[in-house]
């Protein structure tokens with residue numbers, strides 16, 4: 159088990175009693191340590207208002223909340239989401255953890271402090287276009303965006319951040335499973351088309367723009383009613399999210415059925431989830447967007463995943 163794994167703190171497990179958690183632990187000493195850790199973490203969970211969601215949440219070595227997605231088989235793709243999202247096909251995905259929210263400005267600042275070569279003034283122009291970190295100066299960003307998803311990040315910078323965190327970017331298949339679960343729903347919350355005049359479910363383009371509460375991006379986690387079956391937030395809307403995969407419109411016809419990782423090469427990387435600037439239909443969890451990996455935009459951010467080690 160890695161150092162970061164050791165630091166991971168169990169916050170809550172769906173339908174699991176304390177006895178069941180204790181019975182899974184390997185030694186009395188570890189049981190005591192983990193029991194106190196779980197109690198402390200539940201306190202954190204309650205303080206953030208997430209305890210009642212009933213999902214399994216951990217904090218990684220840097221204190222970032224991640225939710226567990228257990229090994230599952232689901233039908234990836236959809237006929238209603240564009241020709242490159244077809245044919246729907248069954249895939250099996252090994253268990254992983256995914257960030258509960260998009261990476262924020264505050265979190266990305268820690269990465270820039272530790273890796274000055276990724277600051278706006280120092281970045282390799284082969285790894286990001288001229289818009290990279292457009293609203294930053296060095297490691298400083300507009301204070302009011304502290305809890306908003308970081309934007310203006312290239313695929314390369316997102317991948318570098320994920321590696322620094324001890325993880326990686328999600329594959330398309332992992333991202334889609336984390337967003338919509340296994341029951342065929344097109345959105346994280348189910349089958350209900352987003353309509354912010356009735357129930358706020360995600361941050362997308364509305365008319366007028368602020369009817370969903372925010373003119374541009376929203377602080378991460380602003381739409382708890384729109385959470386995914388695994389407890390991930392903002393998988394629909396707010397910012398598009400980079401995935402690890404190259405884009406190939408034909409890939410679904412030839413995808414392997416176990417842990418597909420996309421084509422070996424390509425020109426564009428895939429983004430998922432829609433943003434504050436797209437209509438509701440583009441926030442379907444099956445919609446695939448493509449962009450050059452150097453592309454930076456005020457509509458694009460990301461989140462990270464981490465493999466689940468045996469025994470976790």
Ligand SMILES: [Ca+2]
Nearest residue numbers: 392395397431
């Ligand atoms: Ca998003």
